[in-house]
Amino acid sequence: MGERRAGLSAWHWLGYSTACNAAIGLFFYWLGGKGSLADNLLISMCIGYGCWLGCTLLSLRDGRRHLAWYLLVAALSVPLGFKLAAWFGAVDVLAPQAPLTGNVWRVLGPALLVAIFAMLLSTSHFRSRELAMELETTRRREAESRQAETAAQLALLQAQIEPHFLFNTLANVQSLIALDPPRAERMLGYLNTYLRASLARTRHGAGTLAQELELVGALLDIAGMRMGARLQVAVTAAPELMDWPLPPLLLQPLVENALRHGIEPSIDGGRLEVAAERDGERLRLRVSDTGVGLDPAASGGVGLANVRGRLASLYGGAARLALRDNPPHGVVAELLLPAANGAG
Template sequence: MRALRFFYMHAMVYVAVNALLIGFHLVGSPHRPWSGGPLVGWGIGLAIHGVMTWSRVGLLGRQWEERKIAQYMAQEQVRTLSTEKQLVEARMRLLQAQIEPHFLFNTLANVVSLIEPAPQKATLMLEHFIAYLRASLAASRATQGTVAQEAKLLRDYLALIRIRMGDRLHYSVDVDPELESMPLAPMLLQPVVENAIKHGLEPKIEGGRLLVRLERRGPRMLATIEDDGMGFRPSAGAGVGLSNLRERLAVLYDGDAHVRIEERSPGTAVLIEIPLPRAF
C-alpha cells in the first residue's frame, strides 16, 4: 500500500506541474505550447512507475483485492452449502416417504392374526397404524415439524411395536413441555428409535425397556434414546442409519449438532444435541 500511495502522490505532482508548465507556455510562448520537453520524459517515467506499481499491488491495492476474493469465496461457499442442504433434504424426504416393507407386512400380518382371537386389539393396532401412516405421510411432505409432532409419531410407532411384542416391550416418551413447540426436522429421531427396537430389543428373548427423553440443557436440546437391549453392535443397517443422521444434522445445523453413542450395562444410549432457536 505504501508503494501505491507513493505512486498516487507522484501522479498528482506530475499533473500539477504539467498544468502549471502548460499554462506558462500558453501565456509566455503561445506558438510552442508543448515545448516542455522534460515533461515527456517525466510522463514516460510516471507510466513505467505506474505499471510496476500496479503489477505488484493491483489497481486498487492488494488488501482490496484480497477482500474481494474473500467475499467471492464466501458467497460461493454459501451457495454450495445451500445446494448441498437442498440435496440432503430431498434425499431425506424420499427416505421418510419409504416405509420399510418388512414393517408394513409384519404389522398387517399381526392385524390379520388378531382379528378373530382379539378383535379389540386388532382394532387398536389398526388405529395406531393409520395414525403412524398419516404422520409419516405428512412428514414426508414437510420441511419442518415440531418436537410435539415428532413425539406423537414416536408414540404411535412404539404403540404398534408394543402390540406386536406384548410384554416384551416397555417404553416411555418424555418431552419437556417448554420444547413442544420447538421446530424440528420431521422424522429426525424415528430412525434411531427403530434401530433401538430392531437391533437392541427385538433380538433379546425377554425384550426390554426403551426410554426417549427430550430435555433442555442451557441453549441446547438433548434427545436421549436409551434401551437395555443387546448393546450396540455395528451392522450395515444401523451404520447407514447413523451415518444418514449425522449427515442430516450437519446440514440442518451447520455442524453445530452432535451425536454420540454410549454403551450402557446393559444396552445402548444415543444422545443427540441440537442448538435451540433464539426464540427459546
C-alpha cells in the same frame, strides 16, 4: 446487475482519474512547471482523461492489459493532451514559438513517464477490486452450491430412513389381515396417523419437539401392536420444551434402532424410554432400552449413520450423538443439540 456494476466501475474510474490528474497537476506546478496553477491542472486533466479514455476503449474492446498498449495510449494521449489544453487556453509548450521547442523531450519525457506510471497504478488498483469482486461472487456461488447440496443430501437421508419402518409395518399388517382383522385394522389406523404426521413434518426443514414426539408415539403404538407385552414404553418431556425447534427424523431413527436391534431380538423384550431435558442452552434427547445391548461387531446400521450425517449437515460440530451401555443390559443413545431459531 452486470451493467449496473460496469456503470459504477466507469464512474469510479472517472472520479479516481480526476483525483490523480489534480494531484499530478499540483505536483508539476510545485516542481516549477511552465504556466500558472490553472495551466498545469488543465494540462494534467487533458492528458489524464485521454489516458483514461484510451484504457477504457481498450478494455471494452478486448480487455487486453499488456504494457505495449499502455505505452501506445500514453504516447498518443500526452501530446494530444498538451494540444487540447492549449486549445482550452493553457500555455502551449509544444508550439513552435514556445521557449522549450528546441528541447521538447524535456517536457514530453517526464509527462510520458508519469502518465505510464499513473495508468499502471490505477489499473492495478482496479484490477485488485475486480479480483476481489470475482472472489466474492465465487464464494457466494460456492455457498449456494453447498446449500443446495446439503438440501439434496438431507432429502436423500430422509428417503433412506422412512422406507425401512414403512415396509416392516406393511408386512405386519399383511400377516394380520388373515389372522386377526380387527388388530390389522387398528395397526392400519396407527400407520395412517404416523404417515399423516410424518408427511407434514418432512415437507418442512424444521419442526418442534412436540411434533417429533407425536411421530415417535405413533411408531411406538405400532411396535406395541406387534410386540404386545414384550414392550414397555415411557416418554417423558417437560411441557416448556415442547416448542423447542427440532428438525425431522433425528429422534425417530434412534427409537427405531432401539426397537430393531435392542428389544426385538431379546426373548423377553424390554423397556424403551424416551426422555427430553434441557442441558443449559442445549436440548438433550435420550433413548434407552433394556434389550440385548451393543454388538461390538456391528457398525451402527444405516439409521445411526444417517442421523450422524444429518447432524453434520444441520449443525456442523455443534451437535453430537453418543452411544453407551445401559447396565445391566441395553443401550443408551443420546442426542445433544444446540438451541436454534429462538429456542429456549
